[in-house]
Amino acid sequence: MWYHKLLHQQSRLQNLMKRGDIAHGLRLSGFKSLFPFSLHWCHTASKSVNCTWHQHEDHLELQYASTVMRFDYVWLRDHCRSASCYNSKTHQRSLDTASVDLCIKPKTIRLDESTLFFTWPDGHVTRYDLDWLVKNSYEGQKQEVIQPRVLWNAKLYQDAQLPSVDFQGFLETKEGLKKFLQNFLLYGIAFVENVPPTQEHTEKLARRVSLIRETIYGRMWYFTSDFSRGDTAYTKLALDRHTDTTYFQEPCGIQVFHCLKHEGTGGRTLLVDGFYAAQQVLQRAPEEFDLLSQVPLKHEYIENVGQCHNHMIGVGPILNIYPWNKELYLIRYNNYDRAVINTVPYDVVRRWYAAHRTLTTELRRPENELWVKLKPGKVLFIDNWRVLHGRESFTGYRQLCGCYLTRDDVLNTARILGLHA
Amino acid sequence: MWYHKLLHQQSRLQNLMKRGDIAHGLRLSGFKSLFPFSLHWCHTASKSVNCTWHQHEDHLELQYASTVMRFDYVWLRDHCRSASCYNSKTHQRSLDTASVDLCIKPKTIRLDESTLFFTWPDGHVTRYDLDWLVKNSYEGQKQEVIQPRVLWNAKLYQDAQLPSVDFQGFLETKEGLKKFLQNFLLYGIAFVENVPPTQEHTEKLARRVSLIRETIYGRMWYFTSDFSRGDTAYTKLALDRHTDTTYFQEPCGIQVFHCLKHEGTGGRTLLVDGFYAAQQVLQRAPEEFDLLSQVPLKHEYIENVGQCHNHMIGVGPILNIYPWNKELYLIRYNNYDRAVINTVPYDVVRRWYAAHRTLTTELRRPENELWVKLKPGKVLFIDNWRVLHGRESFTGYRQLCGCYLTRDDVLNTARILGLHA
Structure with a gap:
């Protein structure tokens, strides 16, 4: 179960975090053991005796160290990394998969040190490093999670005492950006401090992380409570916890918020870790978790x-999981924008409402609510695929600016910096 | 089955198309009968006697004209469009769904003309128009398809004799844009002619349809075969049929191509309707269609x-369908960029390769290949969620520019123009 793996990581990571430097913490050798098989990466030739295999009629069974693996023969041919099958410059497959006989079997298999060699009927040789396999x-x-995370409620987040990231270090050093992103990937929120309170500087900040996603709200959006758009966000009313742009086929991945000015009271920002709440549902009512991940x-x-005419429709379940490891990667929760439910029959609808209630109850527990006051100079990044946001009602003049980033682009930046994303 | 509905529509639409004016064709009364229940939209009060209902313990059974419907009671309360439950200005739900008793039942139900009135235990009244229900x-x-389409092979497309759209009419008139979009939505490709062969005019054209999606390739991309990027596209080699950016979590929705210059031979563009091919798979081997829609x-x-460092990963099945009506909405097919398959065990992998072969065979049938020569002035829009593209190898100097559009934004424009999207 993904949350067991996460829970295990969580306690380890939190201890590391407390030491102050996340990036440093993750470099500690102890972190490696959080990822299954990382030990194999330093496997040496002398251990190759641990490898045995058996050629079944329709697949290869391979035991290496403690892992039993089964490979389809077409798969073994299709993933060949030889120069004629794979362009290592573009990292693209050159092999025409349709040219592979669907009944193919290797003529011979041999092991040399830690490399398996497959010779195919036409004489072509494919080699695989055991660790790669x-x-x-x-x-x-x-057995792996795609993205390691630390799930939190208000206390867990506060106890983590995450060090803040400074604008200059963030902009000017690779370490500053990396520390920020590591933080963001693990917790789903992160702050940058000491940012000049202008739209230009906020944009510069966002561009440091990735491309800005232009939407119907513009590239950078800027708003006051002038009701200039047909959305409750453009009022002074309280907004209950929700994720944004659930009506896009792919909701925006990251939201950037910067309060440039507020002359009045109220308006605190509410943050709730949707994955923490979903984890509670999974533990207490797994069949409801499943339903929330199945009903589109x-x-x-x-x-x-005014001049704004838009009609957007997004389709997808509330909880989006990777089917092979049940890892949650996207929560889509917005009771304001939820459209008519008509994709499942009435009896499933009935069970869905019960599951939705269970999730809502978790999302609304006061202990899960992290309240922060956004101030000029403090920019908040929210993982809109994970962390719900809301706000108190407020009085007075309030200027907010921000933008959306596409998740792919942010993960791209993180990977280039060597982070697990 | 979605393709039966599509096939039925297809023959009707093709006849209408032949008359020359698509937009006109779709306005013909005959088109209405393609959509189940469109007749109800003109239902009059005198027919209300056709409505009967029965209050079951856990749901309402409603028969109206020829349709038997079953509604969960919480659903009926949750979708209330009264002023206190629904903000008709922002089209957002105001009702706190969590405040609804999960065991709620209406105290009374009555019909007045074509409106059903539900009175709830607390006295609140919800009214539904029967046609709305x-x-x-x-x-x-x-029983509806989300998006009507005409599937095609080369002959079907050519026989449709779609009228081309002129740059000026496209830019300056709502009718020109609407005609273009209707064409594009039905066929997944569309051309605009007489466009000045510059990047600026191509951008202007794209902006007329929707926002441009900035990606790692820039906002507008421009390329020659200079191998400036780590991708085979930046060579003179032939490219087999594929969809683009399969490595984005949401592949780009629409691709815009404009060949600004070509001094040489070859380089024709290949277009294949992926949905037509998928339909063949569904008809001949439905279990393989299912597998292709299930394996992520x-x-x-x-x-x-050079300066380009990127690592993008997208996850999803080849065929993406709406589960409630099995309608295909996205094909993700790129054998170059397909990464290691490790989301399903070896025996499923084996069956997946067979299914992939069946689809590939359909995609490669010569009769499904539409070859076009892009020339300066002729801009091609491709639905990258449906139509695969490729190219012949070429000689000489070739300049191409273009961009990506997000599907949501294009559908938004279409809906605003009154099109079914």
């Missing part, structure tokens, strides 16, 4: 205000 | 060329 096999993959919903945005 | 019920929804794949882009 472990890392890329189904059996290896299903529509969310809708219809706007006809 | 039919249109928004599960029973109504599952990773696609990957790893680039380390």
